[in-house]
Amino acid sequence: MRVFNLFKIATKAIILNKTRTLLTMLGIIIGVASVITMLAIGEGSKESIRTTISAMGSNMITIKAGADTRGGVRQAASIMESLTLNDYKAIKKQATLLSYTTPMVNGGGQVINGSNNWPSTIYGVNPDYLKIKVVDLQSGSMFTDAEVKTASKVALIGQTVVDNVFPDGKDPVGQMIRFNNIPFKIIGVLEEKGENTFGQDQDDVVIAPYTTVQKRILAIDHLNQIMASAVSEEKAPNAVLQVTEILRTQHKLTATEEDDFHVRSTEAIESVAENFKVLDTDNSANLNLTELKGLLALLK
Template identity: 35%
Template sequence: MTMALRTALRALWLHRLRSILTMTGIAVGIAAVILMVAIGTATQKQVIDQIQNLGANVMMVVAGQRTGPGGVRLSGDTNVLLTEDDAVAIRAQLPSVREVGATWWGSGQAINGNRNSWSRMHGITAGFMEVRAWPAVSGRLITDEDNAAVAKVALLGQTVVKRLFEPGEDPVGQVIRLRNVPFQVIGVLASKGQSTQGWDQDDVVYVPLATARMRLNNKPAPQIQSASAIAGKKRFDGSGKTGFQKVEQVKANPSVVFAGAVNSIMIQAHDAGSLRTTTDEVRELLRQRHRLMPGEPDDFDIRNLSEVAEARAASARILTALLVGIAALSLLIAGIGIMNIMLVSVTERTAEIGLRLAVGAGRRDILSQFLIEAAALALVSGLLGVLLGFGGVLAVDAATQIAPRIDPLTALGAFLGAGLIGVTFGLYPAWQASRLDPIVALRRV
């Protein structure tokens, strides 16, 4: 075996250029497999992290499109039809719902001394952070008592903390200004990173929902009840109209914003298996509360965030499988190249084979020699491919934020796979060499 290996390596060395060109194909294929698996695994991890950042089993209800004068479709922000009453009803009436959080979206300037940050400023109810599975690393979260008292307290994301405070400085207990209104910092949130849309989730300030309306909203809502609260009821507050008439008036006027309105309602189901059922229950309840007739389109949209993120994870897995398949195809082509080179080698060395057979070498010796040559060629190529793949992973890690990581099992499997390709595709040329007739082969001496 040692002699056969030495002979095989000497034969490869005598045809260095041809061997290098053959090894290049296998090395590139192995490197591509390692790199694609590393990138695919990192991408899937990012998507899974994003699912966890969204919170488990989460859906979001936002205001849907309404029809304005002339039949023009209007955005949900133009005519807000979701209220805190809706969120309370969902939490109280649907047993499949674990927690609910209502949100009012906004943005503005946060100031601390001579530092400032233009960030998103959202008003939230106490259940929002529970739904988002977003803990505080210091201080505390917003409570129902904060909303009831319209407390001027704020939760800060990590990005806002870095902009407003010195490194190592504790923001909890300090007073900052939000839209020139003083707020006390009660907590700092854990880092969330980028969202599935690519924006920085840590560049945000959260305040109680009631406080956001009264202190940060530049356009206070008119003093009327929400659509769901007044529909079908005879409520008069100086307008002389019943609740039903007021709802119709509000629907016809897209510039009206309800008192108690929210931009979105975040809902957490008890488990992933009940998400679809919970979605149907939420839709049915909101249609009842909004007095929508059968056949009338929803005036809200329900977005299953976990399913969207999981669909992206599935897409990432499919893309990874596709790329690995392409890399494997390149290995197959490289294997065909090994077979071609070995057949050429058998033809060139016919006289050598005949001479060895004539002096007593067995057909098994010839077979093993050429198999060892093919395996050595593939294994050296595999080793170079593994090194090249490691270098590619390091380059991608340095140049992007994908943060791919090398899987040792994948590298080992690729290396052994290269050897298997060499043996598989070298078997036929080796068999051809072992079947040569010594007398016919010696005629070429």
């Protein structure tokens, strides 16, 4: 009976205070809608990031030089030269949980074709690169191991490079271009992938044998990074541990010394993406976004 009386009083109050009731309803509706919209945007962003990561190759593992301390001074990872071809050979020979492995060196420069030119990045790799990155060819073919050994001046280019240095629509395969005045014969065009979630153009690339880029473009004998693909997505964490142990032995690091390299898998990025939030009142979203971009840089 008491509940009925309370309900009766509440109903009468609603009828007598129509404006206040309407405003209260609007507040509740807007509040609930805002929460639902925020969650939907967050889930959409995470799904977009997962799609970007999957496009990189779900089993991909990257190894980069890490920061080091020399003479009491902490050195930046970007200037370290701790990865060598011997490291790559050791990983390729000893790592049983990897299916494909490639050295990588890269540098920026100008792609030139006659009066047309375009600033781009050249990546020096071996034939396993396309399998690791899950990239197909639109036309032409990948260079061979023999061309890697002889440091042949052959290259594959992305669609952005094609559009800017071959604006007349001419088939690039078989044509000659120059990268920083070094001539390259185009033997293939990469399948178009477009921009990723962070606006990075995945088609603005030139791919060549790592030996060619090392000797003729960069004049270095170390590696910028090593890329690999685990035998399966489930084995990726164990593959990271295996590679870490191989490199620690290769670099003769003691139990108390820090790694002078970084080993990351796409699983690490996915774990950050799971916690990523577009809207967050305590600014934790900014921290997650910074961490995510840092991990994406390692996989680039």
